[in-house]
Amino acid sequence: MHGSPTTRAERRQARRRQAQRSIAISATSTVVVLGAVALAIVLSPGWQTVRQTFFSWHYFKNVLPSLPGAFWLDARMFLIVEAVVLATGLAIALVRTIRAPVLFPLRLVAAVFVDVMRGVPLLILLYLIGFGVPALGFSFLPTDETVLGGAALAMCYSAYVSEVFRAGIESVHPSQPAAALALGLTRTQALRHVVVPQAVRRVVPPLLNDFISLTKDVALVSILGPQEIARVAQINGDLNFTYTPFVAAAMIYLVLTLPLIRIVDGQQRRALRRQNAAVML
């Protein structure tokens, strides 16, 4: 042992110096990198054109008032489709989990549905449903493009969400249903009271992720004609030979999606903490 012992105050001071140094380094490197990127864009050969077509203040002001109303259609579609997707996704996951022989045909249909929906590009699915269903000519089927577009979205997302639910159900340790059966519960009761509640809690973060995707994919329904925000921006841009309305629409989207993304990240961090705290289970 050499020299005098380090005091608590000295240690704290050293830690603070180190923290200040880290902050200084990260601030400097951020400014340098972002500055270089901005400079590269501004000095690019096409910058003048890009600025006029994408960032025109005039067209921005011109299109902005018409966007929130159009966005309201996206928001409504998102809310309705999300509710349908949650219910259908869980139903498909349950059908595929329950091993009762009576359900075999249903299980087969569910498996094929999920595979096909996950294998077909959403854009093509939208065309098939949006133009194919009205062509059938049945009077009991809807012909409204918004409804058909929403149906296509719901089909695609139900398939993905059912896989998320199924992964959650399978992640519950077999000792849990065993304990429920030992109490004298039936398989269905064990699923309902023990397995599914735990599965749903576990998959909340990945589910929220899928719903962020859905908020944006709602805009794809525009290809069928409904006057939602992407459609309105496109029409306005075509009339004025400008892409600025798309930038404005993107900004309105970000106002909704950025808080959502923050919430999801927070949820995921909390879920991870909970899982680490409950290693015993």
Added chain:
Amino acid sequence: MSVPPVLALTAVTKFYGERQVLGGIDLLVREGEAVALIGASGSGKSTLLRCIDLLEEIDDGDIYLDGVAITDPGTDPVPIRRRLGLVFQAYNLFPHKSVLENVVLGAIRAQGVPRAQALESAHELLARFGLGGRERDYPDRLSGGQQQRVAIVRALITRPRALLLDEVTSALDPELVGEVLGIIRELKGDGMTMLIATHEMGFAREFADEVCFLDDGRIVERGAPEQIFSEPEHPSTRRFLARLLAGARA
């Protein structure tokens, strides 16, 4: 003819694939008796208990509950399980339910007891086993010993004909073993019929009416505790007990 034993096993045999894990087990557990199953890990103790509770199917032999065969092919396992209680080594409490909800789930859903009545008996049992005031807590807030006591109460509330205990103290810290063994002692005093797989030899010796030593899926020796622990006849029983004794000294 007197009353049939609560549990009777004849030539119970079980395979995992090609490997025989239970090789013809004969066993009787009479009303109010406590039978201890001892033996090394992998000797078949847990499998035997799981087979009796019909969580696993046996491949040959018969199991009788109160004189009625419960292992005939096609028997609905659910009403049988409702008459037996099984407590697991790792507690297996439901982490998303409070202590109280863990305890009443079986009573309400499996036995059809009205909720108010189930809650009342849950409070009573929890208080009796030193868990009063913990009703609203979630399992992860409890010590291992407390969790295992909740698991025992959860099995007891359905008033089982027999309690099957699967190494219920093996996952516990040594200082918590006593509180769980205390409960089992109390239940024995109440006249509960029990079949207990255990590593606690001192405990088995103290309270078991019969001790069965399992080796490789067979009961190679059985008898009163004094006899098994003091004068084991079978060489593998002697080896097992000697190993345990050496382990306890180490």
